[in-house]
Amino acid sequence: MGPFRETWTKAEVEAVIARGDPAELLYVPLVVSLDPPGRVWAEQICLRLAGHPSPDVRGNALLGLGHLARIFRSLHRRRVQPAIEAGLQDRDPGVRGHASSAAEDVAWYLGWVLAGREHTRGRPVCPR
Known part of the structure; x- marks a missing residue:
């Protein structure tokens, strides 16, 4: 697919995933x-x-989940929360940073309190 473009079709996204090249894949979560x-x-x-x-x-996949929380104000908690919590414990500092951003987004937009982030309990949630 080449460099980042703001919009790709579903078919283009699936083609990038099928090719499996990390240099292309890193853009997919941002685009979607x-x-x-x-x-x-x-x-x-x-x-x-x-x-x-x-x-x-x-x-970028974790960062994307934070974007989706902001846009839709809804995510499938039983699936998404464990992914973000795993990212907060990732061995890579960049992944942990993006997971932290996603955790802030789900706390602010969805009111979720994630494991290890109990300090966010009681913070206000973004009004709709």
Whole structure:
């Protein structure tokens, strides 16, 4: 796919995933979360990539989940929360940083309190 473009079709996203090149894959979570065609599909893509071997791909997938929280004000908690919490414990500092951003987004937009981030309990939630 080449350099980052703001919009890709679902077919283009799937083609990048099928090729599996981390240099391309790292853009997928950003593309699907900044201009998502739908929450469920974009969330599933980000969750798929949150466990990728490449830290750049993993980190961007977690960041994408935070974008989706902001845009939709809804995520599948039983699936998303463990992914973000795992990212907070990732061996890579960049992944941990993106997971921290996602944790802040789900705390602010969804009111979630994640493991290890109990200090956010009682903080205000973004009004709709």
